[in-house]
Amino acid sequence: MDFSLTKSQKEIVKAAWAFAKGEFDKERILELSRKQEFPKDILQKAGDLGFIGIHFPESCDGGGMGLFENILVAETFCRKDSTLGSALMFTGYSAECLVRSADDELKNKYLPRVAGGELIFTGAFQEPGSGYDFSRLQTSAVQSNDDWIINGAKSFVPFGHSAGAYVVLCATGPEYGDGSTSLILVEADRKGVHASDAGEKLGGRLMPFADVTFENVAVPHGNLINKPGNGATVLQAFMCENRIQIAGMAIGTAQGAFDRAIDYVKQREQFGRKLAQFQVTRHKLADMAAKIEASRYLTYYAAWSFDNGKPEFRLASMAKLTATRAAVEVCDEAIQLLGGYGYTTEYEVEHFFRDAREAEIFQGGPSVQKDIIADEIIGRLK
Amino acid sequence: MDILKYTDEHRQFRERLRSFLADEVTPNVEQWEKDHIVPKEMWRRTGQAGFLCTWVPPEYGGMGGDFLYSVIVTEEMARTNHTGLAAMLHSDVVVPYIAAFGSEAQKKKYLPGCVSGDIITAVAMTEPDAGSDLAGMQSTAEPDGDAFVINGSKTFISNGINADLVIVAAKNPAEKNPYQAMSLYLVEDGTSGFNRGRQLEKMGFHSQDTAELFFTNCRIPKENILGTPGMGFMMLMEKLQQERLMCAIGGQAAAELMLEMTTDYCRKTTDASGKPISKYQATQFALVEMAADIKVGRAFLDKLIVEHAAGESIVVETSMAKYWTTDLANRVADRCLKLHGDYGLTEKCPLARAMRDVRVMSIFAGTNEIMKGIAAKFMGL
Numbered sequence: 001m002d003f004s005l006t007k008s009q010k011e012i013v014k015a016a017w018a019f020a021k022g023e024f025d026k027e028r029i030l031e032l033s034r035k036q037e038f039p040k041d042i043l044q045k046a047g048d049l050g051f052i053g054i055h056f057p058e059s060c061d062g063g064g065m066g067l068f069e070n071i072l073v074a075e076t077f078c079r080k081d082s083t084l085g086s087a088l089m090f091t092g093y094s095a096e097c098l099v100r101s102a103d104d105e106l107k108n109k110y111l112p113r114v115a116g117g118e119l120i121f122t123g124a125f126q127e128p129g130s131g132y133d134f135s136r137l138q139t140s141a142v143q144s145n146d147d148w149i150i151n152g153a154k155s156f157v158p159f160g161h162s163a164g165a166y167v168v169l170c171a172t173g174p175e176y177g178d179g180s181t182s183l184i185l186v187e188a189d190r191k192g193v194h195a196s197d198a199g200e201k202l203g204g205r206l207m208p209f210a211d212v213t214f215e216n217v218a219v220p221h222g223n224l225i226n227k228p229g230n231g232a233t234v235l236q237a238f239m240c241e242n243r244i245q246i247a248g249m250a251i252g253t254a255q256g257a258f259d260r261a262i263d264y265v266k267q268r269e270q271f272g273r274k275l276a277q278f279q280v281t282r283h284k285l286a287d288m289a290a291k292i293e294a295s296r297y298l299t300y301y302a303a304w305s306f307d308n309g310k311p312e313f314r315l316a317s318m319a320k321l322t323a324t325r326a327a328v329e330v331c332d333e334a335i336q337l338l339g340g341y342g343y344t345t346e347y348e349v350e351h352f353f354r355d356a357r358e359a360e361i362f363q364g365g366p367s368v369q370k371d372i373i374a375d376e377i378i379g380r381l382k
Numbered sequence: 383m384d385i386l387k388y389t390d391e392h393r394q395f396r397e398r399l400r401s402f403l404a405d406e407v408t409p410n411v412e413q414w415e416k417d418h419i420v421p422k423e424m425w426r427r428t429g430q431a432g433f434l435c436t437w438v439p440p441e442y443g444g445m446g447g448d449f450l451y452s453v454i455v456t457e458e459m460a461r462t463n464h465t466g467l468a469a470m471l472h473s474d475v476v477v478p479y480i481a482a483f484g485s486e487a488q489k490k491k492y493l494p495g496c497v498s499g500d501i502i503t504a505v506a507m508t509e510p511d512a513g514s515d516l517a518g519m520q521s522t523a524e525p526d527g528d529a530f531v532i533n534g535s536k537t538f539i540s541n542g543i544n545a546d547l548v549i550v551a552a553k554n555p556a557e558k559n560p561y562q563a564m565s566l567y568l569v570e571d572g573t574s575g576f577n578r579g580r581q582l583e584k585m586g587f588h589s590q591d592t593a594e595l596f597f598t599n600c601r602i603p604k605e606n607i608l609g610t611p612g613m614g615f616m617m618l619m620e621k622l623q624q625e626r627l628m629c630a631i632g633g634q635a636a637a638e639l640m641l642e643m644t645t646d647y648c649r650k651t652t653d654a655s656g657k658p659i660s661k662y663q664a665t666q667f668a669l670v671e672m673a674a675d676i677k678v679g680r681a682f683l684d685k686l687i688v689e690h691a692a693g694e695s696i697v698v699e700t701s702m703a704k705y706w707t708t709d710l711a712n713r714v715a716d717r718c719l720k721l722h723g724d725y726g727l728t729e730k731c732p733l734a735r736a737m738r739d740v741r742v743m744s745i746f747a748g749t750n751e752i753m754k755g756i757a758a759k760f761m762g763l
Binding site: 135200204269330332341342345351354358359366367 | 451511513515537538584640655666724728741749
C-alpha cells in the first residue's frame with residue numbers, strides 16, 4: 001500500500017497550482033461573481049494547457065488519465081479560488097457520460113472541443129419538483145424516422161444558458177421497458193431549445209443555473225448516448241464519478257479557506273498576542289486540519305476505486321457527504337477566525353463558504369447521499 | 383404560561399407594527415438589498431409611525447414605553463428577513479448612551495430627532511486593529527481650547543453611511559492607562575474632518591450600510607463629550623449587557639422565522655412521488671430537533687428579558703445568551719437550507735439570504751469567543 005502521489009501526479013498538482021496562481025485574479029473573480037459572468041478566456045487557457053478533460057481519452061485530446069488526476073486538478077484549482085475553480089471543473093459537467101458510455105463517433109465529435117475549452121457541456125437531469133428522483137420524468141423522447149423528438153422542461157441546469165450542449169435525461173418508455181429512460185445529447189442551437197437564466201445564486205456564482213425547455217426538439221439518432229433505455233444506468237455511473245469530483249472540489253475549497261485562516265491568525269494580534277497563540281484558536285485549526293485530511297483520503301480512496309474498475313456508489317456518496325460537510329464547517333470556522341473581515345468579500349473566505357454550501361447540496365444533498373449509502377450497506381431485506 | 387407579560391397595549395402595538403412593516407418595508411426589501419442601503423426617508427417614516435426609540439420619555443418626544451416594546455420591535459424587524467432598517471441598533475444600542483450619559487442639553491438637542499427618525503445614529507468603536515480588543519484602540523481625542531480634536535479611523539460601522547450622529551470612542555493620548563483614557567464623543571454629520579470611507583461589501587446584511595469612518599483633525603465643540611471624561615470604557619461596559627441581549631433577541635427571532643418558513647416549505651412541497659417532504663422521518667426529526675432547541679432558547683431568553691427589564695446585572699447570562707442564540711440561528715440556518723434542496727442554492731429562496739445574514743451575528747457585538755471569555759472571567763475561572 002502506498003499513499004503517496006506518483007511523480008506525474010505531483011507534477012499535475014504543481015502545474016495546476018502554477019496556472020491558478022497566474023490566472024486566478026482575486027479582484028477579477030469578485031467582479032465576475034457579482035455579475036455571475038464566467039471568464040471564457042481562462043477556460044480557453046485551461047483547455048490549451050490540458051487541465052480540462054485530463055480524464056478524457058487521449059484520442060479525444062484528453063489527458064488519458066483517471067478520475068484521480070481530475071480530482072487533483074479540481075482540488076488545486078478550488079484551493080486557489082473555489083468559485084472559479086469549481087466553475088472551470090464544471091465546464092465538462094456530464095461529458096463523462098460520453099467518456100464512459102458513448103460510442104466513438106459521439107466522443108470524437110464533442111470531447112475534443114470540451115477538452116480544448118471551446119465548448120461548455122452540461123447535464124439537464126432534474127425537472128421542476130423532481131429533486132434527484134428520476135423515476136417519474138416528464139421530459140420525453142419519442143422516435144420518429146431518423147430523429148428523437150424531445151419535449152419537456154429541466155431545471156437547475158448549471159451553465160444552462162451558456163452551454164453549447166446538454167445531456168438530457170428523457171423518458172423513453174415503455175418500448176424500452178417500463179419507466180425506462182435514455183440520455184440524449186442535445187446541442188443548444190437546435191430549434192425548440194430555450195434556456196432562461198434562473199437568477200442569482202447563493203454560491204457557485206460563475207456557473208449560474210438555467211431552466212431549459214425542449215419543445216419538439218429533433219435530434220438525430222446518433223445523439224443517443226449508449227443504448228436506448230440505459231439512461232438510469234449511465235446516469236448513475238456519471239453521478240458516482242461526479243460526486244467524487246465534487247468531493248475533490250470541496251477538499252480544495254476547505255483547504256483554501258484553511259490556508260487563509262492560518263495566514264490571518266499568524267499575523268493578527270489582539271490582547272497583545274497573535275490569535276494563533278490562543279488555545280481555542282489552535283484547537284479550532286486542529287479540528288479543521290483533521291476534517292480536511294479525513295475527507296481527502298476518503299475521497300482519494302473513492303477515486304482510486306473508481307479508476308481501478310471498482311466504482312462503488314456508497315464510497316462516492318460517503319466522500320461527497322463527508323468532504324462537503326467538512327468544507328462547510330471548515331469555511332464557517334475560517335470566517336469566525338477572521339472575525340468581521342471574514343464576513344467581507346475582500347477576505348474571500350465568505351465565498352468559499354457559499355461555494356461549500358453549493359457543493360454540499362448540489363448533486364444530492366446529505367439526505368440523498370445517506371439514502372444511497374443506506375441502500376447499499378443494508379441491502380435487500382427478506 | 384408565558385414568561386413575558388404582554389398587555390393588550392403591547393399586543394396592539396405589535397399588530398400596528400406588523401401592518402406597517404408589511405406595507406412599508408417588505409415590498410421594498412429587494413430594492414434595498416440591491417442598493418446596499420435603506421433610504422433615510424424610510425427611517426423618518428418609521429420614526430413618525432412611532433416605532434423608533436419607544437422607551438424615550440415623553441419630555442424628549444418619545445412614548446416612554448417599557449423594555450417589552452423594544453423586544454417587540456426587534457422581533458418584528460427580524461421577521462422582515464432583512465437587516466437594513468436597523469431600528470434595534472439605533473433605538474436600543476446607540477441612543478441609550480445619549481439618554482443615560484448625556485447632559486440635559488444633549489438630550490434635548492438629540493433625543494427628539496432620534497425618536498422621529500430625523501437623526502440616524504451609529505456607534506464607532508471598532509478599528510482596523512482593534513476589534514474584540516477594545517483597549518487596543520488607537521483613535522485619539524485631544525483637548526484644544528474650546529474643542530476636542532479627533533484623529534483616527536473606524537471600521538465595520540453599521541449605519542455608517544446614513545448616520546447623522548456618531549458616538550465615537552477615542553483615547554486621550556495624555557492618559558497612559560488605556561482603561562482611563564477612553565471617552566465617548568458626539569460627532570455630527572457634516573463636521574469638518576469627519577469623512578466616510580468605503581462602504582464594506584459583505585456576505586450578507588446587504589441592505590445595511592456598513593462603512594469605514596475617518597477622522598482627520600476633526601474639531602468638535604467641548605460640550606460634545608458624552609458623560610464623564612475618561613469613563614468611556616465603563617460606559618461601554620455598562621451598555622453592553624443590553625446590546626448583547628438585543629443580539630440574542632435578534633438571533634432567537636431569526637431562528638424562529640427560519641424554522642417557520644422551512645416547516646411551511648416542507649409541508650407544502652412534495653417530492654417527485656407527490657409525498658410532502660414533511661412526511662419523511664428524517665425531515666420530521668430535523669424539524670422537531672430545531673423546534674426543541676428554539677423553545678429552550680426562548681425560555682432562557684424570556685427569563686433574561688424579565689431580569690434585564692428589572693434592572694438586574696446579568697452579564698454572564700447575556701454573554702451566554704448572545705453566543706448561544708446566535709449559534710442557534712446559524713445552526714438552524716444550516717439545517718433549514720439543506721431541507722430546501724437545490725432551491726436553497728438560489729437567492730429566490732428566502733433561506734439563502736437568512737443564512738447569509740445570520741452568519742455575522744456570532745461575530746458582531748463581541749465575537750462568541752469573546753462572550754465565552756467574559757463568562758469565564760465572571761464565573762471566576
